[in-house]
Amino acid sequence: MIGLLATSFACEDGYIDEIQPKPAGVDEMPPEVTINFPEEGPLTWVPDEVMSINIDFEVMDDIEIQDIIVTLDGEGIGSYADFKDYRNAFIQLPYDNLTNGDHTLTVTANDLSGKTTTSTVEFEKPENYVPLYEGEIFYMPFDDQYLELVSVSEASIVGNPGFAGESASGANAYAGATDSYLTFPTTNLTNDAFSASLWYKVDADPNRAGILVIGPPDEANPDAQNNRTAGFRLFREAAGSNQRIKLNVGNGGGENWFDGGAAADINPSSGEWVHIAITISGTECAVYLNGEPVSQGTYPGISWEGCDIMSIGSGAPRFSGWGHLSDNSYIDELRIFNKALTQTEVQTILDNEQP
CATH class of the missing domain: 2.60.120.200 (Jelly Rolls)
Incomplete structure (x- = not known):
């Protein structure tokens, strides 16, 4: 009984947030796409000719994300259409076949009103180590x-x-x-x-x-x-x-x-x-x-x-x-x-x- 009373008291005093539905409103903005990794430029060199990376990106929309498509060098490597939070998606996509050379990563996000945003990163898996500092x-x-x-x-x-x-x-x-x-x-x-x-x-x-x-x-x-x-x-x-x-x-x-x-x-x-x-x-x-x-x-x-x-x-x-x-x-x-x-x-x- 003490536990129940404490819980009730906390809720009434606003210590625990409850999920409140939000009206959809008018879809005014296109999705925002941010690619966290990889970044532009060369990756840290590894001696293996093929390496694995975790592609890290996030998508936000003012109303609702419809779907997200990820391509690497023009080939699809991931797609998403089911989101726990339909306004915010934080995604890590493992990719285990990255070869030496230049690469282009593209993340395209669409919202329910048909607005589209594409973000692109050009990066490199260097064949040789690139020194980080002068000398x-x-x-x-x-x-x-x-x-x-x-x-x-x-x-x-x-x-x-x-x-x-x-x-x-x-x-x-x-x-x-x-x-x-x-x-x-x-x-x-x-x-x-x-x-x-x-x-x-x-x-x-x-x-x-x-x-x-x-x-x-x-x-x-x-x-x-x-x-x-x-x-x-x-x-x-x-x-x-x-x-x-x-x-x-x-x-x-x-x-x-x-x-x-x-x-x-x-x-x-x-x-x-x-x-x-x-x-x-x-x-x-x-x-x-x-x-x-x-x-x-x-x-x-x-x-x-x-x-x-x-x-x-x-x-x-x-x-x-x-x-x-x-x-x-x-x-x-x-x-x-x-x-x-x-x-x-x-x-x-x-x-x-x-x-």
């Missing part, structure tokens, strides 16, 4: 594969790395494992300026590890490689209960350190994805965490002498002398640039990829 020369999204999209080349795999079952942005991030990492040759990567952008979810075990390294061989110490006169080393070390991100850059005759102290610390217990970016120009280096500079300064310029290997997820094989070996952390959305990114450009990438 972008390397991109690994780690979507269940170790494929670099600009050169369309596979990483060399050492040990048994895996995938995280989660991601900062995308499908599935890289998951490090003991004695495991990826390598690429440095062809086209060692330029006068260099930047890298990645998402990172730190695992504090082991208490130090390499993250991204391009370095020369250490002929004097073949079993404990630690030649820091060229290339760079992005790595982490324990700082109390935190992990501190550090960058070391070789200038040919020596080395320069970019250690932000406590500002460069990540708390592993937070379980959060952190965006890391490094920028290396001819005169200055910087380290960013979540878009904010935590260390930056001038230096004489980088040397790439002997730097023929890039390691992802470990300091090995070229930066192992201090124990900065394989990293059990997660890495996602790794991009490399042939320019020194500005803070604004770093922030733009972060915002576009925000988890």
Whole structure:
């Protein structure tokens, strides 16, 4: 009885809306058609020659929608004539046979008075990955594969790395494992300026590890490689209960350190994805965490002498002398640039990829 009384009281006081019939009125406006996806231009590149998409659109009319017809490249792929809400239709249409090339999607809506509206989107499934940012020369999204999209080349795999079952942005991030990492040759990567952008979810075990390294061989110490006169080393070390991100850059005759102290610390217990970016120009280096500079300064310029290997997820094989070996952390959305990114450009990438 209490429940019934409460329900009655709420209805009388207007807390629960009731559906009220609305007179049809005069049909004055044609339907409105909005295509939400795909958008104009290229889709995000995928290596498969055929892909699936969810076409997303909505139709609104001032009186009543009669029917909706969807075509792709002139062929019908969907039609609708039965609507729960006869004034508003929000539709997702799965399509699993999208091939490489240019496509035209058309959505045509008719209302009961014979008015018609057609909306068209021209888009592309690119055959190759189209870099999103100026100077972008390397991109690994780690979507269940170790494929670099600009050169369309596979990483060399050492040990048994895996995938995280989660991601900062995308499908599935890289998951490090003991004695495991990826390598690429440095062809086209060692330029006068260099930047890298990645998402990172730190695992504090082991208490130090390499993250991204391009370095020369250490002929004097073949079993404990630690030649820091060229290339760079992005790595982490324990700082109390935190992990501190550090960058070391070789200038040919020596080395320069970019250690932000406590500002460069990540708390592993937070379980959060952190965006890391490094920028290396001819005169200055910087380290960013979540878009904010935590260390930056001038230096004489980088040397790439002997730097023929890039390691992802470990300091090995070229930066192992201090124990900065394989990293059990997660890495996602790794991009490399042939320019020194500005803070604004770093922030733009972060915002576009925000988890």
